[in-house]
Amino acid sequence: MSEANQSAQEFETAASKAETVAEFEDHRRGVLGKLQHLLHVNPSFVPLIVLVGAMLIFGLLLGSKFFSPFAMTLILQQVQIVGIVAAAQSLVILTAGIDLSVGAIMVFSSVIMGQFTFRYGIPVPIAVMCGLAVGTLIGALNGWLVSRVKLPPFIVTLGMWQIVLATNFLYSANETIRSQDIEANAPFLQFFGTKFSIGGATFTVGVIFMLVLIFVLAYALKHTAWGRHVYAVGDDPEAAELSGVNVHKTLMSVYMLSGLICAFAGWALIGRIGSVSPTSGQLANIESITAVVIGGISLFGGRGSIMGSLFGALIVGVFTLGLRLLGADAQWTFLLIGLLIIAAVAVDQWIRKVSG
Numbered sequence: 001m002s003e004a005n006q007s008a009q010e011f012e013t014a015a016s017k018a019e020t021v022a023e024f025e026d027h028r029r030g031v032l033g034k035l036q037h038l039l040h041v042n043p044s045f046v047p048l049i050v051l052v053g054a055m056l057i058f059g060l061l062l063g064s065k066f067f068s069p070f071a072m073t074l075i076l077q078q079v080q081i082v083g084i085v086a087a088a089q090s091l092v093i094l095t096a097g098i099d100l101s102v103g104a105i106m107v108f109s110s111v112i113m114g115q116f117t118f119r120y121g122i123p124v125p126i127a128v129m130c131g132l133a134v135g136t137l138i139g140a141l142n143g144w145l146v147s148r149v150k151l152p153p154f155i156v157t158l159g160m161w162q163i164v165l166a167t168n169f170l171y172s173a174n175e176t177i178r179s180q181d182i183e184a185n186a187p188f189l190q191f192f193g194t195k196f197s198i199g200g201a202t203f204t205v206g207v208i209f210m211l212v213l214i215f216v217l218a219y220a221l222k223h224t225a226w227g228r229h230v231y232a233v234g235d236d237p238e239a240a241e242l243s244g245v246n247v248h249k250t251l252m253s254v255y256m257l258s259g260l261i262c263a264f265a266g267w268a269l270i271g272r273i274g275s276v277s278p279t280s281g282q283l284a285n286i287e288s289i290t291a292v293v294i295g296g297i298s299l300f301g302g303r304g305s306i307m308g309s310l311f312g313a314l315i316v317g318v319f320t321l322g323l324r325l326l327g328a329d330a331q332w333t334f335l336l337i338g339l340l341i342i343a344a345v346a347v348d349q350w351i352r353k354v355s356g
Contacts, residue, residue: 042305043296043297043298043303043304043305043308043351044295044296044304044305044307044308044311045296046296046344046347047294047295047296047308047311047312047315047344048308048311050294050311050315050340051311051314051315051318054315054318054319054322055067055318057322058318058321058322058325058326061322061326062322062325062326065325066321066322066325068200069199069200069201069202070200070201070202071321071325072201073201073202073203073207074321075314075317075318075321076203076207076210076314076317077202077203077204077206077207077272078317078320078321079210079313079314079316079317080204080206080207080209080210080268080272081106081206081265081268081269081272081281081284082284082287082288082291082313082316083210083214083291083309083310083313083314084206084209084210084213084261084262084264084265084268085102085103085106085261085262085265085284085285085287085288086287086288086291086292086295086309086310086312086313087210087213087214087217087261087306087309087310088102088257088258088259088261088262088265088288089102089258089285089288089289089291089292089309090217090292090295090297090304090306090308090309091217091230091254091257091258091261091306092153092254092255092258093234093289093292093297093298093299093301093304094221094230094231094234094254094297094301094302094304094306095230095233095234095250095251095254095301096233096234096235096237096300096301096302097146097153097154097157097251097254097301098153098154098157098289098299099142099153099157099255099258099285100154100157100158100160100161100285101138101142101157101158101160101161101164101285102258102262102265102284102285102288103161103262103281103282103283103284103285103286103288104160104161104164104165104168104285105135105138105139105164105259105262105263105266106135106262106263106265106266106269106281106284107165107168107266107269107278107280107281107282107284108134108135108138108164108165108167108168108171108266109131109132109134109135109262109263109265109266109267110131110266110267110269110270110276110280111168111171111172111266111276111278112127112130112131112134113127113128113130113131113189113266113267113270113276114127114177114182114189114270114276115171115172115177115276116130116131117185117186117189118177118181118185118186124186124188124189125188127189128188128189128267131263131266131267132260132263132264132267133263134263135259135260135262135263135264135266136256136259136260136263137259138160138164138259139255139256139257139258139259139260139262140252140255140256140259141160142156142157142160142255142258142259143251143252143253143254143255143256144252146251146255147247147248147251147252148248161285168278169278172278174278174279175278176275176276176277176278176279177275177276177277178275179273179274179275182270182274182275182276183274189267189270189271189276190270190271190274191205191267191271192204192205192206192209192267192268192270192271192272193205193206193268193270193271193272193274194271204271204272205271206268206271206272209264209268210268210310211310213261213264214306214307214309214310217306218305218306218307221305221306226250226253229245229246229250230250230254231302231303232245232302233245233247233250233251233301233302234300234301234302234303235301235302235303236302265284266281269281287316290312290316290337290341291309291310291312291313291316292304292308292309292312293312293341293344293345294311294312294315294316294337294340294341294344295307295308295309295310295311295312295313295344296308296311296312296344296347296348297309298348299345299348300348303348315340316333316337319333319336319337320333323336
């Protein structure tokens with residue numbers, strides 16, 4: 001074989017290998033692209049998979065003790081407050097903001113309901129309405145500072161958290177209204193704690209409210225112009241403004257709705273613990289952000305499903321109950337949840353990187 005023929009054959013062999021490698025890389029990129037697209041279109045898939053996986057693992061380890069109707073509904077009862085607050089947090093984060101005041105608004109609203117009833121003798125339904133109004137007004141103030149004054153949401157809500165928390169303690173004089181007094185004189189305050197059974201499962205009004213709230217918000221975000229505006233503002237507020245979206249109005253509606261939902265969470269908190277305590281629910285802001293992040297809603301705004309926040313709250317509930325039934329140290333729950341938070345943010349970054 002001549003030297004020229006040998007060189008040509010080697011060139012063809014090298015070209016064939018390069019073509020094979022290129023086809024493999026294209027296939028690999030195609031698989032990753034399809035996976036990325038699936039997660040981009042359905043961001044709640046990841047937390048749903050994690051939730052189902054965790055339930056299967058604990059089910060195998062604990063058997064019927066974990067999959068009993070009592071255990072399943074106990075998880076829902078334990079996460080109802082976090083789930084409601086996480087719904088409010090989700091709306092704000094979808095606009096590329098964050099609300100550190102959600103827990104303080106929740107507690108202060110519950111204190112308003114209780115104090116207006118017992119200190120001033122106001123009829124319970126009116127006291128509840130006053131608590132809901134206060135939560136909405138605080139949310140409106142947050143929204144105005146963010147949308148009109150153009151202050152960063154983190155700074156605004158961090159300051160509001162301190163202000164509302166201090167006001168809560170000063171106004172209530174750190175006084176707890178006992179559950180016995182509420183049961184005897186104002187049982188309507190505990191309405192969200194009302195229990196009823198379906199088969200062997202026990203539900204509360206608070207659990208039903210949480211589920212209905214999530215589904216209504218999910219529908220509104222996906223099928224209404226308001227929902228599309230929320231995503232548009234979170235994705236790029238300047239582009240949204242140029243396309244005709246009223247950014248100020250959208251942000252105001254989101255923060256006001258967030259405040260109202262947190263006030264409902266305050267009412268549900270009374271039903272959950274039975275009393276009105278100014279020191280309860282202090283970690284709700286962190287817990288709500290945890291549920292939202294694990295639920296696949298991007299902290300950069302504009303992407304995610306509010307159903308994911310429900311899945312995120314349920315994941316925390318499943319790990320908490322499962323490890324408790326296994327007799328594990330409670331610190332393992334925090335360790336695993338911390339790992340899930342970092343993993344969720346890493347997945348979000350990967351999706352955004354591949355999307356770009």
